[in-house]
Amino acid sequence: MSNEELKLSLTAHYPEMVFEEGSEYINIVVGPSNFRNCIEQLRNEAAWKFDHLFCLTCVDWKTNFTMVYHLLSCTFKHQLVVKVKLTDVNNPEIETICDLWKGANFHEREVYDMFGVKFTNHPDLRRILLDEDWSGYPLRKNYVDVNMIEI
Amino acid sequence: MSLLGENFMTEEGEFVINMGPQHPSTHGVLHLKVWLDGETIKKVQPHLGYIHRSIEKMSERLSYRNFIYATSRMDYLSAHINNQACALAVEKGLQVEVPARAQAIRVLLAELTRLQSHQLWWGCTGLDLGAVTPFFYAFREREAIMEIFEETCGARLTQNFCVPGGVMYDVNPNFQKRVKDVMQQIKSKYREYEEILTGNVIFENRTKGVGYLSKEDAISFGVTGPTARASGISCDIRKWFPYDGYEKLDFEEVVMEGGDCYTRYMARIEEMKQSVHIIEQMIDNLPEGDIQGKTKNVIKLPKGEFYQKVETARGELGVYIVSDGAASPYRIKYRSPNFSNLSALETMSVGTKIGDLVAIMATIDLVIPDIDR
Numbered sequence: 298m299s300n301e302e303l304k305l306s307l308t309a310h311y312p313e314m315v316f317e318e319g320s321e322y323i324n325i326v327v328g329p330s331n332f333r334n335c336i337e338q339l340r341n342e343a344a345w346k347f348d349h350l351f352c353l354t355c356v357d358w359k360t361n362f363t364m365v366y367h368l369l370s371c372t373f374k375h376q377l378v379v380k381v382k383l384t385d386v387n388n389p390e391i392e393t394i395c396d397l398w399k400g401a402n403f404h405e406r407e408v409y410d411m412f413g414v415k416f417t418n419h420p421d422l423r424r425i426l427l428d429e430d431w432s433g434y435p436l437r438k439n440y441v442d443v444n445m446i447e448i
Numbered sequence: 449m450s451l452l453g454e455n456f457m458t459e460e461g462e463f464v465i466n467m468g469p470q471h472p473s474t475h476g477v478l479h480l481k482v483w484l485d486g487e488t489i490k491k492v493q494p495h496l497g498y499i500h501r502s503i504e505k506m507s508e509r510l511s512y513r514n515f516i517y518a519t520s521r522m523d524y525l526s527a528h529i530n531n532q533a534c535a536l537a538v539e540k541g542l543q544v545e546v547p548a549r550a551q552a553i554r555v556l557l558a559e560l561t562r563l564q565s566h567q568l569w570w571g572c573t574g575l576d577l578g579a580v581t582p583f584f585y586a587f588r589e590r591e592a593i594m595e596i597f598e599e600t601c602g603a604r605l606t607q608n609f610c611v612p613g614g615v616m617y618d619v620n621p622n623f624q625k626r627v628k629d630v631m632q633q634i635k636s637k638y639r640e641y642e643e644i645l646t647g648n649v650i651f652e653n654r655t656k657g658v659g660y661l662s663k664e665d666a667i668s669f670g671v672t673g674p675t676a677r678a679s680g681i682s683c684d685i686r687k688w689f690p691y692d693g694y695e696k697l698d699f700e701e702v703v704m705e706g707g708d709c710y711t712r713y714m715a716r717i718e719e720m721k722q723s724v725h726i727i728e729q730m731i732d733n734l735p736e737g738d739i740q741g742k743t744k745n746v747i748k749l750p751k752g753e754f755y756q757k758v759e760t761a762r763g764e765l766g767v768y769i770v771s772d773g774a775a776s777p778y779r780i781k782y783r784s785p786n787f788s789n790l791s792a793l794e795t796m797s798v799g800t801k802i803g804d805l806v807a808i809m810a811t812i813d814l815v816i817p818d819i820d821r
Contacts, residue, residue, distance in 0.1 A: 319752035321540070348667050351757075352766050354781040367755065367766070367783075371667055371681060374688055400670035403791040411504075426497035426820060435505055436779075 298375045306344060311335070317380065322367070324378045332381050333392045339368060339377065340397055346370045347377060350394075353404035355412045357438045362389045362414055383414065393419040411436035458483070462490055469498050473576045473806040476816025478790075480805075487801045492794045500820040507780040512538050512612060512747040515777065520606035522784060523818035525565040526760035528557050531610040536691055537756035537767040538612040541749035544742065548735040550614030551692045556627070556730055557600070557609060558692075559723045563634070564593040565761035566720045569813045573713065574645050576810040577654050582645050589637060592630045596623070612747060614740035627731050631724055638721070646717065655709035659796040659808035662707060669792040672785050673763025675812050678715040679707040685759040699726050709804075712811040748775050762786055762813055786818040 298306065300323055307314055307325065317324035327335050339347045352367035366379040383389040393416040395402045405416045406425040413434035416422055424431060433440050455465045462483050469479040477498035483491035503522065507515040516534040520527035532554055539546060571586030594604045599620050601607040609616055645651055661671070666679040676683050684701040686694040702718040704711050749771040757766045763785030770779040789812050796808050 320755070322755065324753075350670055351672075351764065352755075352768060352781065352783040354768065354783075356770050356779045365768075367768075371683070398670065399665070399668045399795075400788050400791050403787060407787075424497075426500045428497075435502060 298373055300375075303345075303375055303377065310342075320378065322376050322378045324380060326380045326382065329381055329383060329391055332379075333394070336366065336368075336379055336394060337397060339379070345375075345377075346372050348372075350398040350401055350404075353401055353408065355408045355414055355436075357412060357436065359386075359438055360384070361386065362412060364391055364408070364414070366394075389414045390417060391415075392417050395419055410434070413437065461485075467805070469495075473809060474816065475572060475814065478814065478816045478819070480793075482802065482805070484802060487803075489797050489800055489802060489805060492797050492805070494790060494793065496790075497820055499817055501817075503821045504780050504782065507777060509776060511776055512749065515780065516610060516612075517606075517608045519782070520608055521817060522782065522821055523760055523762060523765070523786065523815045524605055525568060525815055526561055526762065526765075527605060528554075528561045528607045528609060529758055529760040530765060531608060532558055532692070533756055533758040533760075533765050533767045535610040535612050536758065537754050537769050538747065538749065539741075540756055541752070541754045541769065541771060542612065542743060542747065544613050546614055546692070546741050547738040548693070549618075549737045550739045550741070552730055552734050553615050553619055553739065554610060554692050555694065555697075556727060556734075557597075557607070559726045560593050560596065560627070561607075562761045563720055563723045563727075564590045566716050566723075567593075569716060569761075569810075570641065570645070570720075573810040574651075576806050577651060579645060579648070579651065582641075585637070585640060585644065589630070589634050592633060596626050596630065599623070599626070611740065611743075613743040614738070618739050619734075624731055624734065627727060631728055631731075634720075634724060641717070646714075652710065654804070654807050655713060655811070657708050657710075658800060658804045659709045659712075659811065660707050661792060661796050665792065665795050666707070669795070670788040671763070671792050672788065673759070673761075674702070674715040674719055675712055675763065675789050675792075677701070677703050678712040680705045683764070685757050685764055689757060691756070691758060697726055698729060709807050709811040716813070746775055748773065749777075757783075760785060762815065762818070763789060782821055784818045784821060786814050786816075787821075790814060790819055 304323055315326040317326055339345050347368035347370050349369040349371050351369050354365050356363045362383040364381040368377045408414050410424040410426055462485050465482055467480040467482055468474045469477040479495040481493040503518045516531050519530040519534055522530055567586045567590040571583035574582030598604050601609045661679050663680045666676045672683055682703050687701045699722045702715050704715050751773045754769045757764050766783030768781040769777050772778040797805050
């Protein structure tokens, strides 16, 4: 499906879908509460079949944490970006998608490690790249490293 | 509670041993905690981050010209392709036209990079499985390619040859002749490769039917590159989402069914032949013209998001740039192929013997700095 066809088919299915501009892919914004249902449907629906999660990351916008999921369909080769805005910046929390995509496990652990986003129902939520006793979440914009020197 | 890095026995009688962080077969500092029942693997838990350098955080303070060079240190065997990915992502934001000559030089160097990377992998796979000779055979040809890199870019491993808009310098006048010589040399050695490792009974026994990865699992884990294509997934970025003129080239995507170590091995061997094929059709038709498109000294990307994926020697590398209009990226994410490929390691290795773990790791072709970033 081309981007336009995909957009039409998405609006046909979800009339209240919010789209975001500023990227070559179709970007949709979903609320944290219906995110799980939506992404599961995107994965399983025969017309879309977004079965390959090729990138999972987070962006710290200071007022919210935006989770970004890049999806690709191995059958149709169309792509989609799903965004979820987590507005509780002190305690960001979202449901895991580990059970849908096994590969999400490591990526979610990385986001937890770097941004401190908690993934509920994640089977093994530990830091992945940093030490267990590291304090703070380095990729947050307000992270202060005492050892950092301004050049 | 046991310390990380301690070997012990669980109450159920399972041995827990640590493979790495200094183990010859991991080719870097990867630490695997392995649960064993006798010699059979029950569980594998990778511990990462021994060489985490926070390249993503560093890049947030670097300019769009400078952040490219940090990526050479990720997957150091695909350094040029990593640079290419970053340059392409910035070009996508700038919407700058890359001259045909620059594209051709980039693709030529990318395929040479893929060749030398696969060659090193071929030698090391033999080494890991107890055959020392292939290592010397592989390095003989690889050295010839490294010399071409040295002559072209001044560096052997971290080329740093791509800039936003093109390549840094034109190639040496000697370049075409040398590349053709090396291609002749490599083609004449295929038979040697087949004789010494591919048809070797010990090698076949150690790899056939070992480390099976099903197609469904490979998709679910986000496995890419030759590892995924050996499980029957057609996922070559060069074919599906072509960049830098790959759409004009004639080459085949190597997709094989099987999913075991031997198929992964064969997939890479076939890929080497395809790379030689690509280089041969390009080397005589290098277009004339500029080597750099017009870019400003200080690059500022417009507000927005730019995602570029390329096919490195190990799979799909994604560069995700979030720009807020400033001179350095607001956020950069590298979707590294090895990180996702490693997550499938446990599925491949549970139920096999501990010795097979080495064969499995060898055929996934892990480069650890790319996992840790």
